[in-house]
Amino acid sequence: MDYSALQKWGPELAQWSAEYHRDLRSRPVRAQTAPGEIAAKIPGTPPENAEEFATLFSDFETLIMPGITHWQHPRFFAYFPANSSPPSVLAEWLTATLAAQCMLWQTSPAATELETTMLDWLRQMISLPEGFSGVIQDSASTATLAAILVAREKALSWTGNTKGLAGQPAVRIYCSDQVHSSIDKACWIAGVGQDNLVKLPSHGPLKSLDANALERAIAEDKAAGHLPAGLIVCIGATGTGASDDINAAMDVAEAHGLYVHVDAAWAGSAMICPEFRHFMAGAERADSFVFNPHKWLFTNFDCTAHFIRDPEAMVRTLGIRPSYLETQGRDGIINYSEWSVPLGRRFRALKLWFVIRSYGVAGMQAMIRNHVRWAEEIADKLRRAPDFEIVTEPMLSLFSFRYSPKGAGDLDALNARLVNAINDDGRIYVTQTQADGKYVIRFQVGQTQTTKEDVELAFEVITELAQAL
Numbered sequence: 001m002d003y004s005a006l007q008k009w010g011p012e013l014a015q016w017s018a019e020y021h022r023d024l025r026s027r028p029v030r031a032q033t034a035p036g037e038i039a040a041k042i043p044g045t046p047p048e049n050a051e052e053f054a055t056l057f058s059d060f061e062t063l064i065m066p067g068i069t070h071w072q073h074p075r076f077f078a079y080f081p082a083n084s085s086p087p088s089v090l091a092e093w094l095t096a097t098l099a100a101q102c103m104l105w106q107t108s109p110a111a112t113e114l115e116t117t118m119l120d121w122l123r124q125m126i127s128l129p130e131g132f133s134g135v136i137q138d139s140a141s142t143a144t145l146a147a148i149l150v151a152r153e154k155a156l157s158w159t160g161n162t163k164g165l166a167g168q169p170a171v172r173i174y175c176s177d178q179v180h181s182s183i184d185k186a187c188w189i190a191g192v193g194q195d196n197l198v199k200l201p202s203h204g205p206l207k208s209l210d211a212n213a214l215e216r217a218i219a220e221d222k223a224a225g226h227l228p229a230g231l232i233v234c235i236g237a238t239g240t241g242a243s244d245d246i247n248a249a250m251d252v253a254e255a256h257g258l259y260v261h262v263d264a265a266w267a268g269s270a271m272i273c274p275e276f277r278h279f280m281a282g283a284e285r286a287d288s289f290v291f292n293p294h295k296w297l298f299t300n301f302d303c304t305a306h307f308i309r310d311p312e313a314m315v316r317t318l319g320i321r322p323s324y325l326e327t328q329g330r331d332g333i334i335n336y337s338e339w340s341v342p343l344g345r346r347f348r349a350l351k352l353w354f355v356i357r358s359y360g361v362a363g364m365q366a367m368i369r370n371h372v373r374w375a376e377e378i379a380d381k382l383r384r385a386p387d388f389e390i391v392t393e394p395m396l397s398l399f400s401f402r403y404s405p406k407g408a409g410d411l412d413a414l415n416a417r418l419v420n421a422i423n424d425d426g427r428i429y430v431t432q433t434q435a436d437g438k439y440v441i442r443f444q445v446g447q448t449q450t451t452k453e454d455v456e457l458a459f460e461v462i463t464e465l466a467q468a469l
């Protein structure tokens with residue numbers, strides 16, 4: 001196949017893509033396949049000879065599509081959104097066409113300079129102060145890993161990378177018991193170790209980190225000869241949207257010189273609306289802040305916005321310059337590979353540029369405000385419906401509920417059956433979590449094409465299937 005084939009297949013795929021999105025509501029949201037079903041239909045050995053693209057495309061439709069869970073479905077209410085949009089798709093086509101490696105400034109100056117500018121647009125959109133510099137990471141998980149590595153190196157006076165961790169005091173990282181599993185994994189990979197990730201109790205309606213417990217834990221650690229290094233605070237944690245009182249945590253962190261990273265992977269996008277920014281009060285005092293435009297800002301995966309106050313500390317931790325990566329005689333340039341764990345980097349700023357310009361900030365705010373309002377509306381309807389209870393109140397567009405008819409016995413098992421019934425039905429998709437030791441059903445609104453009617457239909461589906469259990 002040579003590139004001229006794009007002239008034939010590009011329009012065909014564009015047609016297919018537009019029709020896919022037009023008709024998406026008629027497909028079940030979650031794939032309805034059994035494990036192994038798709039693999040069994042794919043040959044176990046690669047083809048010896050070339051095949052026609054027409055055959056590949058037809059196989060894509062018949063073999064692959066039945067096994068796809070439709071994340072862009074307007075009635076996807078599971079997990080968190082990983083939304084996208086037409087300008088994002090179009091930018092990805094161009095990005096794939098160029099297939100540039102954007103690791104150094106000189107390996108694509110436009111990519112680096114657009115990245116710097118787009119991240120500054122995002123910084124302004126969420127109202128982080130000037131003085132934060134941005135970088136696009138491939139995921140919040142790697143942004144958090146990078147932040148924990150900087151925290152570790154600062155605490156170890158930059159000796160971790162050279163000497164390793166053996167014989168060093170234990171590097172301690174603090175967070176609440178609500179944080180995402182990516183924090184644990186980052187501590188594993190950074191050599192901090194699970195036992196040195198100190199998970200503190202959370203309290204109050206938002207399940208915020210207990211700052212007094214943080215203060216006590218740091219004092220105990222210092223007495224034990226450990227090295228308090230970093231604090232992770234969260235805005236909108238994954239389970240039920242727990243959010244920390246960042247100012248209270250910062251008071252303690254600053255007094256002890258901790259490196260502070262804010263994980264707002266999902267909720268960060270909503271910070272483009274001024275009325276929701278109270279959740280991030282205090283974040284301007286942190287060292288590092290991450291959120292995912294690839295979750296709730298209409299920009300398809302992967303696109304993580306990572307803001308840092310002191311890029312020098314990041315470069316000191318992650319910058320490595322073998323002779324083949326040196327850039328000769330250039331001052332004032334950024335080599336973004338020195339700000340992140342992987343060396344290779346895709347041109348991801350292009351989709352942000354297209355998306356932000358296509359909708360405008362006002363257009364994006366309007367979509368997010370709708371999501372939050374519709375989530376509140378369905379939560380209210382479920383609250384009033386017989387036999388349902390709201391377990392965690394809406395935090396932005398996320399809440400959790402459960403079906404609790406009187407005398408039903410094991411409510412955890414009943415709600416697990418309800419989740420399965422809903423997802424087997426296919427009209428909507430929801431997932432579960434634990435809240436206060438209970439099995440609860442999570443519900444979030446955040447898809448680009450979701451309408452008020454889609455959310456209303458969700459209420460009908462949930463109540464209808466619950467009664468039929």
Ligand SMILES: *Cc1c(COP(=O)(O)O)cnc(C)c1O
Binds near residue numbers: 080180182237264265
């Ligand atoms: C989704 C999520 C993450 C992980 O994001 P990735 O980009 O998939 O690594 C981390 N923290 C929170 C709070 C999240 O919601």
